[in-house]
Amino acid sequence: MGSVRAVSVTAGVPNSLRLEDDHPEPATEEGAILVEALAVGICGTDHEIIAGEFGIAQPGTDSLVMGHESLGRVLEDPTGTLQPGDLVAGIVRHPDPVPCTNCAVGEWDMCRNGQYTEHGIKMLPGFARDRWRVQPRFAVGLDPALTDVGMLLEPTSVVAKAWDHIERIGHRAEWKPQTVLVTGAGPVGLLAALLASQRGLVVHVLDRATSGPKPELVAALGATYHAVPVNQLDIEPDIVIEATGAPRVVLDVMCKAAPTGIVCLAGVSSGGRTMDFDAGALNRALVLENNVVFGSVNANRRHWDLAAQALARADRAWLGSLITRRVPVSGYAEAYTPTSDDIKVVLDFTA
Known part of the structure; x- marks a missing residue:
């Protein structure tokens, strides 16, 4: 050698x-x-x-x-x-x-x-x-x-951790989520949507792309694809997984979640941008609706094993796409x- x-x-x-x-x-x-x-x-x-x-x-x-x-x-x-x-x-x-x-x-x-x-x-x-x-x-x-x-295992492990923590938080009370919004249709967002579909949830994915493979990949999961701003969506998701890191999207999804909703921030913002935003209104909504916003990154051995199981259950052609x-x-x-x-x-x- x-x-x-x-x-x-x-x-x-x-x-x-x-x-x-x-x-x-x-x-x-x-x-x-x-x-x-x-x-x-x-x-x-x-x-x-x-x-x-x-x-x-x-x-x-x-x-x-x-x-x-x-x-x-x-x-x-x-x-x-x-x-x-x-x-x-x-x-x-x-x-x-x-x-x-x-x-x-x-x-x-x-x-x-x-x-x-x-x-x-x-x-x-x-x-x-x-x-x-x-x-x-x-x-x-x-x-x-x-x-x-199989090289998709690492990003899938990150998503498996996000779902693990979402479910742990959700069980703070009686919890029967139905609708998931994923923002961003890159690898993390699409894999987050895959794991949501494996859970039998109604899945919506939002991204800026209007052409290329992303809309078809989302449709193949039985999910709905959107290419409009968050505030134009006619849904009130129980769970949001934010995978863009775009500051405007981050703020908008916090306001979009349903009462007792959970927002997982899985995208990393670059920083350096400021914008006008009514922080008081956001605080009021989060508190009065018992919402949770949390960040998630990386994964431990348990999540890697969960990710391996998720990939083994997934459609190979979809993963290859x-x-x-x-x-x-x-x-x-x-x-x-x-x-x-x-x-x-x-x-x-x-x-």
């Missing part, structure tokens, strides 16, 4: 993305399970890292190997947790070393001191390399039928250059 190809950046340096042909083999300290990479998914966090706005280098170097939406096949596992040939993804976040009260019980997605580490994002090498290693407790086995779409471009590693620069028609772009290590 000797060396691997790896897509990396110099952390904090804009436009330093590169393909290394002689990156060292993954160190055994990274984990006992050796994995051959099949693909990595690309998302907005990757674009922020490439722009130098985000990302922390691996200790002892100024570099960071990219890739946190992983999919691979087990080459060897001396622990017996998985078998050679098994399909596997690696959990992105690792608990902080203190550990805080949440990390100590496996809830690293709720880390209280911010000292967690993350593959391809913060201090841990990512999965965009020919081979990588993972510890058994951070290795998630996947249904063999997910070979072409989320992937709008598959690019070989040799075309890495093209893969990491977003286009307006993208939903999910995948860097293919098998091509």
